[in-house]
Amino acid sequence: MSVPKDAGWKDxxxxxxxxxxxxxxxxxTGGWRTYRPVHIEENCINCLFCWIYCPDQxxxxxxxxxxxxxxxxxxxxxxxxxxxxGKRGNKALKMVLxxxx
Amino acid sequence: MSIRVGKTxxxxxxxxxxxxxxxxxxxxxxxxxxxxxxxFSSFVANGKVDTEFVTVESEHSAMSATVGASAxxxxxxxxxxxxxxxxxxxxxxxxxxxxxxxxMPVVNRALSGPLNIHCDHSDTMGARDSGxxxxxxxxxxxxxxxxxxxxxxxxxxxVLLPVMVTMxxxxxxxxxxxxxxxxxxKVREFIGEYVPENPLLDVDNPVTIGPIDLQDWNFEHKRQQxxxxxxxxxxxxxxxxDYAKLTGREYGLFExxxxxxxxxxxxxxxxxxxxxxxxxxELRADGVRAGLLKIRVFRPFPAEEIAEALKDVxxxxxxxxSDSFNAVGGPVFGDVRSALYDVENGPRIVxxxxxxxxxxxxxxxxxxxxxxxAKIADTGQVENxxxxxxxxx
Numbered sequence: 001m002s003v004p005k006d007a008g009w010k011d012x013x014x015x016x017x018x019x020x021x022x023x024x025x026x027x028x029t030g031g032w033r034t035y036r037p038v039h040i041e042e043n044c045i046n047c048l049f050c051w052i053y054c055p056d057q058x059x060x061x062x063x064x065x066x067x068x069x070x071x072x073x074x075x076x077x078x079x080x081x082x083x084x085x086g087k088r089g090n091k092a093l094k095m096v097l098x099x100x101x
Numbered sequence: 102m103s104i105r106v107g108k109t110x111x112x113x114x115x116x117x118x119x120x121x122x123x124x125x126x127x128x129x130x131x132x133x134x135x136x137x138x139x140x141f142s143s144f145v146a147n148g149k150v151d152t153e154f155v156t157v158e159s160e161h162s163a164m165s166a167t168v169g170a171s172a173x174x175x176x177x178x179x180x181x182x183x184x185x186x187x188x189x190x191x192x193x194x195x196x197x198x199x200x201x202x203x204x205m206p207v208v209n210r211a212l213s214g215p216l217n218i219h220c221d222h223s224d225t226m227g228a229r230d231s232g233x234x235x236x237x238x239x240x241x242x243x244x245x246x247x248x249x250x251x252x253x254x255x256x257x258x259x260v261l262l263p264v265m266v267t268m269x270x271x272x273x274x275x276x277x278x279x280x281x282x283x284x285x286x287k288v289r290e291f292i293g294e295y296v297p298e299n300p301l302l303d304v305d306n307p308v309t310i311g312p313i314d315l316q317d318w319n320f321e322h323k324r325q326q327x328x329x330x331x332x333x334x335x336x337x338x339x340x341x342x343d344y345a346k347l348t349g350r351e352y353g354l355f356e357x358x359x360x361x362x363x364x365x366x367x368x369x370x371x372x373x374x375x376x377x378x379x380x381x382x383e384l385r386a387d388g389v390r391a392g393l394l395k396i397r398v399f400r401p402f403p404a405e406e407i408a409e410a411l412k413d414v415x416x417x418x419x420x421x422x423s424d425s426f427n428a429v430g431g432p433v434f435g436d437v438r439s440a441l442y443d444v445e446n447g448p449r450i451v452x453x454x455x456x457x458x459x460x461x462x463x464x465x466x467x468x469x470x471x472x473x474x475a476k477i478a479d480t481g482q483v484e485n486x487x488x489x490x491x492x493x494x
Binding site: 019 | 200
């Protein structure tokens with residue numbers, strides 16, 4: 001169930017009820033981020049720790065390899081960057097101020 | 102054929118609950134409500150009902166368990182008084198906001214402190230903005246009738262709000278009177294099978310109830326809640342009409358007693374209406390054009406209807422059995438006076454705060470109120486906007 005952008009109080013389920021399971025992907029939750037992770041490809045060993053640790057579903061993976069970051073769901077928590085082992089001590093994910101990225 | 106019985110208010114409401122046979126009752130004892138759940142628990146123990154009775158450790162848990170049961174899809178009830186209601190407070194608001202049709206008898210008792218167990222309306226008046234429908238009862242018969250009607254009102258799909266059914270502590274709850282009860286099957290037929298909306302236990306249609314609701318949609322959900330309270334007014338009247346067909350007893354949003362051509366009128370809730378009606382009869386016999394308006398439904402507040410009923414009266418006294426401590430007057434006064442604001446050349450209106458902490462109100466007290474009103478009607482002058490009736494000066 002997605003709520004149309006122009007919906008009013010008469011159009012939505014009462015009391016904030018969510019009438020469908022698994023609908024979090026229809027609700028963009030990345031809007032209140034302060035920092036965002038930025039990927040540095042030459043330091044990435046595709047260990048996918050970032051994908052494992054991301055509490056949402058913001059790390060995109062294709063064919064077993066890091067593909068990108070879905071900023072619509074990234075809240076800037078920084079766990080991916082913290083867990084990233086990088087290559088020879090150089091991290092493949094670093095957090096930068098959202099407006100400077 | 103209804104059955105004539107002698108019952109106290111508490112016994113009458115416990116009997117209504119037996120006939121309603123709710124799926125879940127979660128309750129905690131508090132004077133003067135204790136008997137309701139104590140009698141009901143004996144119905145549970147004796148297999149007279151199918152109810153899951155949850156003996157919680159506090160009223161906060163009583164209302165929380167009732168909310169949980171209702172969200173799960175159960176017909177859920179509880180009951181309380183005074184400080185028990187106060188202890189439920191945060192969950193009382195949540196029950197209304199989650200749109201759960203819980204019915205809760207509340208036996209009116211003064212909210213501490215100083216510590217007191219006797220009747221006034223400070224407990225439910227404090228909850229008047231909690232989003233619950235509030236129905237007041239004059240006697241045990243009305244408490245019984247209101248409890249049964251409350252189910253149909255709460256569960257109406259245009260309403261889906263919880264309902265408090267009140268009666269005056271001790272004065273009604275512990276006094277025995279002759280009343281009529283319905284046969285069990287008639288009550289069950291009247292309230293019907295409960296079909297919950299979005300129950301959590303419907304595992305084939307999983308839903309989330311009560312998620313966080315911030316700046317983006319909270320306002321819209323509160324707007325829906327406000328509309329549900331507006332929708333309740335016609336539903337209360339429809340249910341009353343159906344109930345009258347069954348019992349011959351007619352209920353409205355309020356009762357007008359000898360209001361035809363009345364020049365002076367008292368607005369009152371609960372058991373004091375009985376005392377005041379006797380005084381009205383006396384005054385009418387003496388040729389005084391006295392009337393009485395007894396508010397049954399305080400939430401939703403029938404503002405337009407009350408304004409219409411009082412527009413031709415010269416002087417009105419509101420009887421408040423609690424104080425708002427706003428340095429103006431009681432809560433009923435505020436609402437009634439506001440309802441009359443747009444009436445052109447409307448009545449003068451004054452407030453009497455009375456019966457606090459169970460202080461007796463006698464026909465003599467009511468006579469002084471009507472005497473004051475006669476003077477106001479005569480002169481058009483209000484000397485005392487607010488009187489503390491029966492306090493020792």
